[in-house]
Amino acid sequence: MELKQVVGQETALPTVDVVVIGGGCAALCAAIAARRRGASVRLVEQAPVAMRGGNSRHARNFRLMHDQPEPYVPDVYGERAFLADLVRVTHGASNERLAGQLIRGSATITPWLESHGVHLQTASHGRMPYSRRTAFLLGGGKAMVNALYATAASLGVVISYDSEAVRLDGDDNRCTVTVAGRGEPERVVAKTVVACAGGHQANLDWLRRDIGPAVDGFMVRGTPYATGGVLRCLLEAGAMPVGDPARCHMVAVDARGPKFDGGIVTRITAIPHGIVVDRECRRFYDERADLGKTHFARWGARIAGCPGQVAYLILDAVGLDRSPPTALPPVQADSIAALAAQLQLDAVALESTIRTFNAAITRPDGAAPVENGATTRAARPLGVPPFASYPMRPGITFTHYGVGVDKHMRVLQTDGRPLPRVFAAGMIMAANVLGEGYLAGLGVTISAVFGRMAGDAAAIEAAA
Numbered sequence: 001m002e003l004k005q006v007v008g009q010e011t012a013l014p015t016v017d018v019v020v021i022g023g024g025c026a027a028l029c030a031a032i033a034a035r036r037r038g039a040s041v042r043l044v045e046q047a048p049v050a051m052r053g054g055n056s057r058h059a060r061n062f063r064l065m066h067d068q069p070e071p072y073v074p075d076v077y078g079e080r081a082f083l084a085d086l087v088r089v090t091h092g093a094s095n096e097r098l099a100g101q102l103i104r105g106s107a108t109i110t111p112w113l114e115s116h117g118v119h120l121q122t123a124s125h126g127r128m129p130y131s132r133r134t135a136f137l138l139g140g141g142k143a144m145v146n147a148l149y150a151t152a153a154s155l156g157v158v159i160s161y162d163s164e165a166v167r168l169d170g171d172d173n174r175c176t177v178t179v180a181g182r183g184e185p186e187r188v189v190a191k192t193v194v195a196c197a198g199g200h201q202a203n204l205d206w207l208r209r210d211i212g213p214a215v216d217g218f219m220v221r222g223t224p225y226a227t228g229g230v231l232r233c234l235l236e237a238g239a240m241p242v243g244d245p246a247r248c249h250m251v252a253v254d255a256r257g258p259k260f261d262g263g264i265v266t267r268i269t270a271i272p273h274g275i276v277v278d279r280e281c282r283r284f285y286d287e288r289a290d291l292g293k294t295h296f297a298r299w300g301a302r303i304a305g306c307p308g309q310v311a312y313l314i315l316d317a318v319g320l321d322r323s324p325p326t327a328l329p330p331v332q333a334d335s336i337a338a339l340a341a342q343l344q345l346d347a348v349a350l351e352s353t354i355r356t357f358n359a360a361i362t363r364p365d366g367a368a369p370v371e372n373g374a375t376t377r378a379a380r381p382l383g384v385p386p387f388a389s390y391p392m393r394p395g396i397t398f399t400h401y402g403v404g405v406d407k408h409m410r411v412l413q414t415d416g417r418p419l420p421r422v423f424a425a426g427m428i429m430a431a432n433v434l435g436e437g438y439l440a441g442l443g444v445t446i447s448a449v450f451g452r453m454a455g456d457a458a459a460i461e462a463a464a
Contacts, residue, residue, distance in 0.1 A: 015189045016042045016158070017462040018455070019177050021165045021230055022196030023047055024054025024223075025141075025444055026426025026451035028148035030194045032116055033455030035155045039462050042188060043157055044179055046164040046197070046225045051261075052145065054198055055222035055398070055427070055443065058263035059141030061134040062444035064106040072110070072120040075132040079103050085133075085439055093243075093400075093435025097407060102433055105449035110135060113448060117147035134441035141444070168193065168233055172420045191462035194454045195411070195424040196447075199399045200228025201248060202260060207399075210246040217309025219253055221267075221395040224260040231402060231428055239419055240404035240412045243431030249438045250300025253395030254328050255310055268390050269296050270323030274315035274382065275357055276392075278306040281340075281349035283357070288379060297438060300394040311392050312343055314354065317384040330388035339387045354382055398443070402431045409454035421461065425454035 018034045020027045023045030031043045045052050065082050066073055082103045086094055114120065119138040123130050137144045153159060160179065167178035175193045179186045200206050202224045207215040220226075235241055257266035272288050272295065285302050303311045315323065320330065333339035336354055340347035358381035402424075403411050409425055410418035426447040434442065 013176065013187050013189045016040045017191050018042070018194060018458045019044060019165075019175070019188055019190040019192075020194045020196060020455070021177070022054065022198065022426065022428075023052045023161075024196065024198065024426060024447060025056035025059070025144065025148070026447035026454075027054075027194070027196035028145070028152055029448050029451030030196055030423075030425055030455035030458070031152050031157045032148065032155060033452045034194070034459040034462075035152070035157050035455075037456060037459035037463070039459035041152075041157045042190070043152065043159045044163045044165050044177070045159065045161050047161065047223065049161050051223065051225070052149065052161060053142065053223075054226065056141050056145050056447065058222060059137065059144065059444045060264065061131070061136045061441040062106075062109075062448065063134050063439055063441035064110055064445065065103050066107060070110070070135075071122045072135040073132055074123070074130060077132050082106070082133075086433070086442075089437030089439055090433075090435050091437070093437075095432045098405070099433045101407060101453070102446065102449050105453065106445050109445070109448045109452065112452065113144070116151040118144050119147070137444075144444075165197070165230060168230075168237075168422075170420055170422065175421050190421075192421045192423065192458040194409075194458045195230050195234060195403075195422065195428055196426045196451060196454070197230035198223070198226040198228075198427045199402060199430075200231055200245070201226050201396045201399045203227040206245070207248075207396075211248075214304055214309055217393060218250070218304065219255075219257065219262060219266075219393050219395045220260045221251070221253065221262055221264075221397050222260075226398075226427075234403050234411060234419070234422070234424075234428075237419065238413045240414050240416075241401070242404045242429070243399075243401040243435050245399060245401040247400040247436055249297070249397040249400070250304060250394040251397065252296045252299040252303055252311075252392045254326065255391035255393040256328050257395075262395065265327040266395065267296055268313060268326070268392050270315065270319070270326075270390070271295060271299060271313055273319035273322045274313050275354070276311050276313050277345075277350065277353055278311050279308055279345065281345055281353050283353060284311075294440065299392070300396075303392055304394040309393055312345065313390040313392060314339070314350070314382065315388045316382040317386055317388075318380070319382065320386075320388045326390070330390050332386045332388045334385050334387070336387055339389055343389055343391065358382060397438070398427050398430070400431050400434065400436055402427065402429045405429045405432060408457045409450055410457070423454040423458045425450040
């Protein structure tokens with residue numbers, strides 16, 4: 001893709017006030033917000049109808065500030081608490097001004113989403129945990145996406161599927177978006193453009209250049225269409241890069257799942273109930289060092305450092321009984337040797353590792369050594385058949401890399417000036433507030449809040 005200056009007028013081309021590039025939550029919120037302000041809107045979604053929605057299809061919840069209990073969130077979660085959580089996970093890699101806008105915007109995004117067809121789980125209606133920090137989507141991310149698409153269509157947003165924005169030309173007066181679809185490429189003239197096409201986590205060639213050959217052993221949890229074409233276009237046009245292209249959010253996922261688009265159901269969360277070994281049958285980290293709900297997010301990077309980027313969670317019957325249900329059943333056998341054979345591991349080495357683990361934790365100090373020198377405490381021996389295993393790989397959710405934006409969601413150039421008539425929202429600019437780490441539900445919040453803001457701003461500029 002290219003972003004070039006254009007000269008002259010081409011009145012024969014189709015014209016629209018706002019072109020929104022992307023098809024997930026950020027794009028939909030931008031399109032709806034712009035249309036609500038009276039702008040004509042064209043939404044360009046690279047995916048087919050069946051896979052529309054980007055990573056938002058796999059979402060469950062979103063984080064929101066609230067100063068009093070609501071039907072979908074109990075207690076209070078104020079601005080200071082939200083900001084403290086964000087600073088903690090990003091280690092300060094967050095633009096304070098934009099973070100404040102995000103947090104304050106989250107306080108009003110729930111009624112806005114509800115007014116556009118999105119339904120939320122209440123304490124008496126739903127199966128997900130009742131959380132004071134996040135509201136859960138009734139029916140999950142796909143239900144949210146379907147509702148927002150229905151609203152956008154009813155408002156008159158023109159939606160193009162199987163359509164990739166492959167080039168963006170622009171000057172101070174307009175932008176021309178070249179859209180490649182099933183037929184001949186189409187050029188659409190727009191007064192403003194909102195880029196909501198996500199990051200580059202599905203572009204393994206790009207990732208390989210920054211991370212190295214280990215990415216061949218990674219899995220991509222979300223859409224295969226997040227290849228970074230629009231992001232690269234903006235960067236080559238002089239947009240300010242933000243974040244680190246070699247840094248990504250990874251979790252432990254089932255290695256038997258699909259290479260792309262496995263979503264949340266392939267996540268493995270039973271690690272504290274067993275032991276984890278690499279393909280040489282060596283333990284390499286304390287499985288019970290972190291017993292928090294999000295422990296699996298730290299294991300993605302650990303598994304990425306293993307030979308072949310693969311590891312195995314080993315459980316006995318007791319550990320398996322304590323484990324949450326999974327999309328794919330575990331590999332099971334009546335003995336460790338038989339389990340090793342199914343996993344194509346060295347049976348003698350695996351039996352030795354488990355024997356050492358069991359003997360160590362039955363000592364008075366209860367400390368079992370692992371390869372990196374740490375120890376496991378408060379564990380129980382693995383000895384009750386049948387035995388089970390989940391093969392695991394690192395699963396990328398998103399990359400901490402994108403373009404800089406100002407408080408109006410205008411894309412910034414490297415000299416700090418806005419790129420004319422180009423706005424951004426969602427994961428393509430998320431690194432402004434999420435330079436590293438993650439908070440549960442923050443992806444949808446970033447997309448909805450900043451998408452709404454970008455759509456408003458793009459419509460206002462288009463009308464000027």
